[in-house]
Amino acid sequence: MCRKFKMYVAIITLLIFISPFIASAQKVGVFYDSNVAQIKFVAGDIKAALESKNFTVEMLPLTSLKKKYANKKVVIALASNTIVTSLASTQGVADLPTGLSEQAYCLRTTKKGQTSYWVLGGDINGAMYGGFQIAENIKFNGFSGTYNNEESPKILKRGIKLNLPFDEKSPTYESNSKGTSYQKAIPHIWDITFWQTWFDEMARHRYNYVSVWNNHPFTSLVVLPDYPDLAIQDVTGFNGYSKKMSIQEKIDFWRQVMKLAHERGFEFMFFNWNVWVSNAHGKYGLANADTSDANKEYMYKSMMKLLETYPDLDGFGVTNGENKSNQNFLWAAYGKAMYDFAVKNPQRKLRFLHRWHQTSLSKIKETFAGLFELPNVTFEMSYKYSKAHLYSVPVPKHFEKFDNSKQLVDNNMKVWFTVRNDDFYYHTWGDPSFAREYIKGMTDYGKNFAGFYIGSDGFCPTRTFFCKDSVSQGILEIQRQWYMTMIWGRLAYNPQTPDLLFKNHMKLRYPSVSPDDLFLAWSNASSGIQKTTELMHEDFDLDFKWHPEACLTYKGFATVDLFAAADIGPGSSLCNIKNSAKDSCNGKKSSYLLADEIEANALSALNTVNAIATDANAELGVTVNNIKAMSYLSLYYAHKVRAATYKLAGKTENTTTELGKAYCWWIKYTNLMDSMYTGQANQRTNAVLPDWHFQDEIVLKEYNNNGGIGVPKCEIIKLK
Numbered sequence: 001m002c003r004k005f006k007m008y009v010a011i012i013t014l015l016i017f018i019s020p021f022i023a024s025a026q027k028v029g030v031f032y033d034s035n036v037a038q039i040k041f042v043a044g045d046i047k048a049a050l051e052s053k054n055f056t057v058e059m060l061p062l063t064s065l066k067k068k069y070a071n072k073k074v075v076i077a078l079a080s081n082t083i084v085t086s087l088a089s090t091q092g093v094a095d096l097p098t099g100l101s102e103q104a105y106c107l108r109t110t111k112k113g114q115t116s117y118w119v120l121g122g123d124i125n126g127a128m129y130g131g132f133q134i135a136e137n138i139k140f141n142g143f144s145g146t147y148n149n150e151e152s153p154k155i156l157k158r159g160i161k162l163n164l165p166f167d168e169k170s171p172t173y174e175s176n177s178k179g180t181s182y183q184k185a186i187p188h189i190w191d192i193t194f195w196q197t198w199f200d201e202m203a204r205h206r207y208n209y210v211s212v213w214n215n216h217p218f219t220s221l222v223v224l225p226d227y228p229d230l231a232i233q234d235v236t237g238f239n240g241y242s243k244k245m246s247i248q249e250k251i252d253f254w255r256q257v258m259k260l261a262h263e264r265g266f267e268f269m270f271f272n273w274n275v276w277v278s279n280a281h282g283k284y285g286l287a288n289a290d291t292s293d294a295n296k297e298y299m300y301k302s303m304m305k306l307l308e309t310y311p312d313l314d315g316f317g318v319t320n321g322e323n324k325s326n327q328n329f330l331w332a333a334y335g336k337a338m339y340d341f342a343v344k345n346p347q348r349k350l351r352f353l354h355r356w357h358q359t360s361l362s363k364i365k366e367t368f369a370g371l372f373e374l375p376n377v378t379f380e381m382s383y384k385y386s387k388a389h390l391y392s393v394p395v396p397k398h399f400e401k402f403d404n405s406k407q408l409v410d411n412n413m414k415v416w417f418t419v420r421n422d423d424f425y426y427h428t429w430g431d432p433s434f435a436r437e438y439i440k441g442m443t444d445y446g447k448n449f450a451g452f453y454i455g456s457d458g459f460c461p462t463r464t465f466f467c468k469d470s471v472s473q474g475i476l477e478i479q480r481q482w483y484m485t486m487i488w489g490r491l492a493y494n495p496q497t498p499d500l501l502f503k504n505h506m507k508l509r510y511p512s513v514s515p516d517d518l519f520l521a522w523s524n525a526s527s528g529i530q531k532t533t534e535l536m537h538e539d540f541d542l543d544f545k546w547h548p549e550a551c552l553t554y555k556g557f558a559t560v561d562l563f564a565a566a567d568i569g570p571g572s573s574l575c576n577i578k579n580s581a582k583d584s585c586n587g588k589k590s591s592y593l594l595a596d597e598i599e600a601n602a603l604s605a606l607n608t609v610n611a612i613a614t615d616a617n618a619e620l621g622v623t624v625n626n627i628k629a630m631s632y633l634s635l636y637y638a639h640k641v642r643a644a645t646y647k648l649a650g651k652t653e654n655t656t657t658e659l660g661k662a663y664c665w666w667i668k669y670t671n672l673m674d675s676m677y678t679g680q681a682n683q684r685t686n687a688v689l690p691d692w693h694f695q696d697e698i699v700l701k702e703y704n705n706n707g708g709i710g711v712p713k714c715e716i717i718k719l720k
């Protein structure tokens with residue numbers, strides 16, 4: 001009996017020892033069509049997920065799928081593939097979907113024989129998104145889960161706006177080069193590995209549209225026989241950067257970029273502002289801010305050549321009302337060129353986006369009537385939904401001005417919302433509850449809403465250059481701000497995506513901490529800066545007026561008096577500081593209560609992350625410091641909002657006390673930011689950010705100017 005017991009112990013011990021290697025003995029087949037780029041790509045993600053769980057993976061052609069395959073398997077196919085769906089039925093799928101829509105997918109699990117996962121897409125992109133979901137499920141749960149669900153996109157077009165200069169001679173908005181991110185961007189724009197990584201990452205987050213914005217992109221993209229010396233040979237950047245690159249090599253490069261875009265399910269477009277001709281200025285009778293016939297003819301030929309040169313270009317976007325442009329110029333230069341090209345090439349599908357500035361929709365429709373008649377051209381409008389600050393009012397109402405909604409309905413047209421993030425260049429924001437509310441506000445426009453694209457004018461996001469930690473420096477900005485990027489892409493595809501998904505990603509990246517705690521701390525820390533901007537959005541609505549990460553405006557430091565004078569933005573349910581000071585909020589949330597809320601959330605976030613021990617140079621350490629920094633800045637704003645309200649209410653002593661507390665949090669903020677990041681010159685906010693301490697004396701002076709004496713005593717706040 002004793003010997004048997006010892007034998008059982010030995011067997012159990014052996015099983016415990018070899019259990020980690022059992023999965024590696026298990027083989028999983030991934031069946032897919034390697035001739036379809038999107039499906040080949042996601043099959044690679046599934047393979048990597050399986051291998052991370054110690055499975056051996058067979059990558060097999062879809063045509064080899066047979067009933068008798070003995071191992072676990074993942075099958076990726078279109079729902080219209082009757083051979084696959086028939087086999088799925090014989091293996092236990094009883095409720096095959098019918099009529100899956102564009103970008104939609106369904107997942108099914110069968111248990112006959114060994115477990116199998118079936119990914120069926122309504123189209124190729126749908127199959128890719130379903131494959132991404134299976135890869136995630138495997139990373140989260142191994143091969144143990146059962147998945148029988150469908151997903152389809154709430155918003156069909158989920159995009160990004162990239163302001164990018166192509167050359168020192170080919171700027172993005174505006175026509176200056178003072179921004180550090182602007183200067184740093186040029187080498188990466190001409191690096192194909194940047195674009196490969198960008199499209200891979202953004203497809204996983206469910207984005208499917210990208211727009212590249214440049215004042216005058218043509219001289220870096222095409223060669224015009226009538227203007228032979230305008231094409232920019234080679235690349236000239238800043239700080240001594242240059243690259244040998246002929247115009248033909250540039251054309252080949254952008255063709256490859258657009259091909260990569262399509263292989264990850266993206267629509268690709270260029271946008272420009274008008275009227276700029278960049279390096280063509282002063283040649284052939286061409287000039288900036290000129291709507292002459294010479295400029296019209298040149299732009300027409302440029303547009304025509306662009307469409308001819310790039311078969312994978314999906315369209316073009318224009319801006320009216322800047323630099324003296326008008327509707328007649330836009331039609332003659334761009335609209336007619338697309339019309340003439342589309343008539344000659346009826347198989348080519350194109351999109352024309354017209355930014356909605358300074359002209360009625362009926363006038364636009366009349367001027368561009370020719371494009372509306374073509375079945376292969378989609379003509380749509382574009383509007384700045386939150387002006388320049390996405391992170392402000394959850395459901396902004398700027399669009400309701402001038403009867404814009406009625407104009408859309410009356411003219412049977414659709415609008416794209418430009419969602420401007422000129423809020424967070426350094427911080428990684430993360431509050432899914434705000435994103436859900438914001439997305440619902442956009443989708444409430446129903447059939448007249450086409451899609452959105454997020455991006456900034458004041459920052460050119462390529463590779464990170466300002467981080468002092470080694471884990472962030474040099475990676476893509478979308479990788480550094482992975483959580484913020486993920487939130488908008490995933491929730492725009494499906495606003496019902498649960499918080500559990502985000503927590504699971506945190507668990508994968510940061511296994512040593514509670515994902516529930518980290519998720520809540522990140523959400524709480526993120527909300528304060530957004531709520532502060534909401535309180536002042538009417539006056540601080542544009543990017544050059546307000547940079548919240550540095551409390552900067554186009555007038556310099558945002559003083560307590562500027563705070564006090566500012567009003568809430570359209571759509572906000574807050575009570576502004578003026579009415580809060582007069583105690584006349586009529587049921588709306590006062591600035592006092594808002595400050596209390598911001599303070600409580602920030603302190604709660606600090607309570608959580610201060611208990612996390614981590615290396616500041618590790619990714620978790622960077623994330624913890626990001627949450628701390630947003631919390632410190634939120635606390636600064638909470639006390640400053642109170643101070644502004646007290647000042648208008650005539651409570652001088654309270655004003656001084658609150659500005660003293662604000663100063664203490666400001667110093668904690670700038671000390672932390674200075675340890676994490678270098679400064680940079682801003683492209684749009686007039687004040688320069690040389691380092692994170694350059695406004696410390698101004699913050700102290702504000703305290704002294706409002707009754708404070710010397711440096712306030714900063715008490716150690718004991719967190720729970």
